[in-house]
Amino acid sequence: MGSKSDLEVMKDAGEALSEFGIEYEMRVISAHRTPEIAHEYSSTAKARGLKVIIAAAGGAAHLAGVMAASTTLPVLGVPIASSPLGGFDALLSTAQMPPGVPVATMSVGSWGARNAGIFAAMILATNDMEIAGKLAEFKLKQAEKIVQHDKEIQGS
Amino acid sequence: MGSKSDLEVMKDAGEALSEFGIEYEMRVISAHRTPEIAHEYSSTAKARGLKVIIAAAGGAAHLAGVMAASTTLPVLGVPIASSPLGGFDALLSTAQMPPGVPVATMSVGSWGARNAGIFAAMILATNDMEIAGKLAEFKLKQAEKIVQHDKEIQGS
Amino acid sequence: MGSKSDLEVMKDAGEALSEFGIEYEMRVISAHRTPEIAHEYSSTAKARGLKVIIAAAGGAAHLAGVMAASTTLPVLGVPIASSPLGGFDALLSTAQMPPGVPVATMSVGSWGARNAGIFAAMILATNDMEIAGKLAEFKLKQAEKIVQHDKEIQGS
Amino acid sequence: MGSKSDLEVMKDAGEALSEFGIEYEMRVISAHRTPEIAHEYSSTAKARGLKVIIAAAGGAAHLAGVMAASTTLPVLGVPIASSPLGGFDALLSTAQMPPGVPVATMSVGSWGARNAGIFAAMILATNDMEIAGKLAEFKLKQAEKIVQHDKEIQGS
Amino acid sequence: MGSKSDLEVMKDAGEALSEFGIEYEMRVISAHRTPEIAHEYSSTAKARGLKVIIAAAGGAAHLAGVMAASTTLPVLGVPIASSPLGGFDALLSTAQMPPGVPVATMSVGSWGARNAGIFAAMILATNDMEIAGKLAEFKLKQAEKIVQHDKEIQGS
Amino acid sequence: MGSKSDLEVMKDAGEALSEFGIEYEMRVISAHRTPEIAHEYSSTAKARGLKVIIAAAGGAAHLAGVMAASTTLPVLGVPIASSPLGGFDALLSTAQMPPGVPVATMSVGSWGARNAGIFAAMILATNDMEIAGKLAEFKLKQAEKIVQHDKEIQGS
Amino acid sequence: MGSKSDLEVMKDAGEALSEFGIEYEMRVISAHRTPEIAHEYSSTAKARGLKVIIAAAGGAAHLAGVMAASTTLPVLGVPIASSPLGGFDALLSTAQMPPGVPVATMSVGSWGARNAGIFAAMILATNDMEIAGKLAEFKLKQAEKIVQHDKEIQGS
Amino acid sequence: MGSKSDLEVMKDAGEALSEFGIEYEMRVISAHRTPEIAHEYSSTAKARGLKVIIAAAGGAAHLAGVMAASTTLPVLGVPIASSPLGGFDALLSTAQMPPGVPVATMSVGSWGARNAGIFAAMILATNDMEIAGKLAEFKLKQAEKIVQHDKEIQGS
Numbered sequence A, B, C, D, E, F, G, H: 001m002g003s004k005s006d007l008e009v010m011k012d013a014g015e016a017l018s019e020f021g022i023e024y025e026m027r028v029i030s031a032h033r034t035p036e037i038a039h040e041y042s043s044t045a046k047a048r049g050l051k052v053i054i055a056a057a058g059g060a061a062h063l064a065g066v067m068a069a070s071t072t073l074p075v076l077g078v079p080i081a082s083s084p085l086g087g088f089d090a091l092l093s094t095a096q097m098p099p100g101v102p103v104a105t106m107s108v109g110s111w112g113a114r115n116a117g118i119f120a121a122m123i124l125a126t127n128d129m130e131i132a133g134k135l136a137e138f139k140l141k142q143a144e145k146i147v148q149h150d151k152e153i154q155g156s
Helices: A004-019 A035-045 A063-069 A088-095 A110-125 A129-155 B004-019 B035-045 B063-069 B088-095 B110-125 B129-155 C004-019 C035-045 C063-069 C088-095 C110-125 C129-155 D004-019 D035-045 D063-069 D088-095 D110-125 D129-155 E004-019 E035-045 E063-069 E088-095 E110-125 E129-155 F004-019 F035-045 F063-069 F088-095 F110-125 F129-155 G004-019 G035-045 G063-069 G088-095 G110-125 G129-155 H004-019 H035-045 H063-069 H088-095 H110-125 H129-155
Strands: A053-058 A075-080 B053-058 B075-080 C053-058 C075-080 D053-058 D075-080 E053-058 E075-080 F053-058 F075-080 G053-058 G075-080 H053-058 H075-080
Touching: A004 A053, A004 A075, A004 A110, A004 G129, A035 A063, A035 G129, A035 H035, A053 A063, A053 A088, A053 A110, A063 A075, A063 A088, A075 A088, A075 A110, A088 B088, A088 H088, A110 A129, A129 C004, A129 C035, B004 B053, B004 B075, B004 B110, B004 D129, B035 B063, B035 C035, B035 D129, B053 B063, B053 B088, B053 B110, B063 B075, B063 B088, B075 B088, B075 B110, B088 C088, B110 B129, B129 H004, B129 H035, C004 C053, C004 C075, C004 C110, C035 C063, C053 C063, C053 C088, C053 C110, C063 C075, C063 C088, C075 C088, C075 C110, C088 D088, C110 C129, C129 E004, C129 E035, D004 D053, D004 D075, D004 D110, D004 F129, D035 D063, D035 E035, D035 F129, D053 D063, D053 D088, D053 D110, D063 D075, D063 D088, D075 D088, D075 D110, D088 E088, D110 D129, E004 E053, E004 E075, E004 E110, E035 E063, E053 E063, E053 E088, E053 E110, E063 E075, E063 E088, E075 E088, E075 E110, E088 F088, E110 E129, E129 G004, E129 G035, F004 F053, F004 F075, F004 F110, F004 H129, F035 F063, F035 G035, F035 H129, F053 F063, F053 F088, F053 F110, F063 F075, F063 F088, F075 F088, F075 F110, F088 G088, F110 F129, G004 G053, G004 G075, G004 G110, G035 G063, G053 G063, G053 G088, G053 G110, G063 G075, G063 G088, G075 G088, G075 G110, G088 H088, G110 G129, H004 H053, H004 H075, H004 H110, H035 H063, H053 H063, H053 H088, H053 H110, H063 H075, H063 H088, H075 H088, H075 H110, H110 H129
Parallel strands: A053 A075, B053 B075, C053 C075, D053 D075, E053 E075, F053 F075, G053 G075, H053 H075
Antiparallel strands: none
């Protein structure tokens, strides 16, 4: 994430990864304030054995794009609604990448943080039967929870 | 893709996949006009051996979300600018997925179509050395092309 | 509605229906988390004797579109302002349906929830003299309330 | 429709109604330039036997709201993209009706024009077996057309 | 104003008018809920001796346009930010009037309410030396206040 | 107007004024490129006998605001859609004036140009029976034209 | 700044300037309420020895543009989010200057206020070794702070 | 500039610089496709004797931000309208920089390209009497051109 203040939102990504038994590291690296660390982190990520990078930032959210520039790993972007423009700036800055350097953009804020964790699991599951199994189970439980809410609301 | 008219944009996704030697099928399936086929396609995709789904739609672009609802495969969404609202509708309809059902949103239009093909390659490359190698090569060539443009512009 | 948290807004739809003596069922069904239930609900709704479906969702609000995909009943959509983008996402995701699969979109939030109930009454009133009478009466009372407010404000 | 220039878009509504064998009248009535005719038209529509009103306008699109103000018939609104603001103005002016006076808003432009015709058929079908049958048939044919496009694209 | 809840904002218009010694009446009249009163009010306003009409509404803010439709008096529109869309809907609904039926749109909310009162004074001042004098005086005092603030801030 | 290129749009304002027999001068004065002329023009306008100022500009459209800053005459603003942002910039720059310095904002582009001319006539008509008469006549003719269009469309 | 209420935001600009040892004056001058002072201030600024002007305003934020109109000094604009439109109005009003009269626009609100102070230092540093040195040091410290946050978050 | 296709717009920046007798180099460097060259260029720019960097990009326009991350030179950003979202994406991606790393954002497209050249001259002029003189002269000529247009339009 680009700023320590994003932690409140991005812990949801970490929780999702933990639910699927996926190890992760959580870092504060700024595309604008520590560009060399950002470049170093991204360009060595694959060699270090990372499989997916999740990058979250607000405002002119360049972190995901900067990460994607220096790696061939899939980069997931989470736009954070931290400026007065309500997240429109971060969404457009993350999603509108030029051809050749994709960023997989999630929804704005905590929805997107959680979804980034789940989407990372989906990527890993393309070659990991255990995570694939957990995803199938997760999908069932998620549906059951809605069914449970449905019952509660009908009973009310 | 949700409509045959999206083909003009989405052929760029196919070309990208071909560049990386990735086989794919291209289908016209509408979340709204053929919902059962959409559900069938998505819910059986994993069993059929698909690894990634790319879904493109314009306006109230629900196709990627509908695909994501019925599979644990990674779903990439390409918003198409086919309504008078210039793609803002398709971008928001594709990106703003609720927690639990991620869609990896690409940029609007042909940039995003090409990026979806590349991002699919990145996902597969997490477990395929050959594609990983091609991606590394692609990144170099892409950089070289910019360097070439840089030279041309300086010479002009 | 797509999420239990929408109940706070959507109870206004229920109250409106009750004012017109219209029976209804209130359900939590998610286009993304329980897609099969959504499809089942919508595709059997007409046979079960339902006349109108009201669907409410926030963010990439696909529920109304998914409902409309599997029925020929009129589907009313209520965009919910539950993401940081303030309801613009839900409005565009609900309204911008492709030709062939209409969704009748109401205003964002509680205004729209109440209006969905009233609009359902208007549909039923095309063939129900009693509801038609209640609508005429409702319109008069609504006007009287404004007239009353007008008097209060002039007296202040 | 509020202006003769809207005819190019709104003829699609007429064609849809004709496909379902629904008689209609097509009028140019302006909420702003002929307010008394608008009021007269709307307030007598029910007595004249009309079942549904479709209103289309661009810019500060008030026609649907003005129609809805003077009738208890269902009013469908079609936002027209005729100003430099690309239809955002007409969409918001049509959709954001206050509680008590619903307008069922369709998508912007020709998509919405066609959908208004279809949605009117859906309303009438709640009490007309013949139209209901035609809608079911229409839905099938629409799906078949997508399936046909799907085949063509796979063969290409 | 279209709703009693707009009073909190629109009292600023009344205060501005009072500062210029201009008599006014304050009414709650809804374009959508009391359309006949709205039409009656507007079409008789000139004969009753009114010189200017100020109309304020939120959401699909049609009141100013409906007023302007039935009078040749100048109509000033004040967009109210009362929906989840933050006033964008009311601004576009008020400003984007078709050619032939102008509404003079003020800024959104309380800024616009106050400005409507001042602008009404400007209109009257085109033929009223006393109000013209008060406007000149107001402009001076307003500037002095800024100068005073300027001094305070430099002293801080 | 702020630029000679705005003439294409603003000639509609002149035509409207001519229809009402109102004399006017048309000037190119830029708030940003000739600020002193702008200030001079505005601050002496009243003494020169002008009654209303119409100011048109695109992009960061400051001309109307700058005019309003130096006069107590009513200033009408016409936002021009001359930048890639489609007129949203000019609309917001013209309309969102702070309390104390109103600008009466018209719709974007040629609709607004024509409306500015008509609105100026409305202001003058508050004290000019002849213009008032012409406005009443104009309103009738405008309605008749719609009625004529209505007949044509029904005959088609 | 255009209003005393902007001080809460703009003190961050002052603090940034102080960090770089740059003297400044802080003024409340309104483009709309004290236009002559604004013109006077701007047109004499260079002669008075000023090097850079920072102008902050909300809504139809004209102050930076008005300053830029009357000087050849670099003018930095800070859009303030003080209207219900959340800063979109101030951003577009500040940034979209016509060719020939640039304003260097910063981000909306306090981010932009601080950045304006830093950018002013960058301008001065083009010819001031001491400020240039402080900027280099500032950049290092800023990076160190992120590194520190990074360590804290990894330790948590 | 981030892409060779931006040359059509950015040549206006070069022309402006030439008008002021300022030497410049024009480069195609992509934040996303040649990140190392971008970093190298920016981090060595000051040592190479550059005074100002102008960066132009479209879509998720990160180039200016990436430049600003690695230098203490003033960086001017020109948003290019090259995606279907009409430049809103590039404007927000360029302007909304976090505190500590300012980018001076110009208007979207060719207006901004020209203004970037002029603003660079303004920065240099803070310490260069010759450029300062040319700027003063430029401002006069620009005003004269408007005055000339004003005469033409009055004569027409």
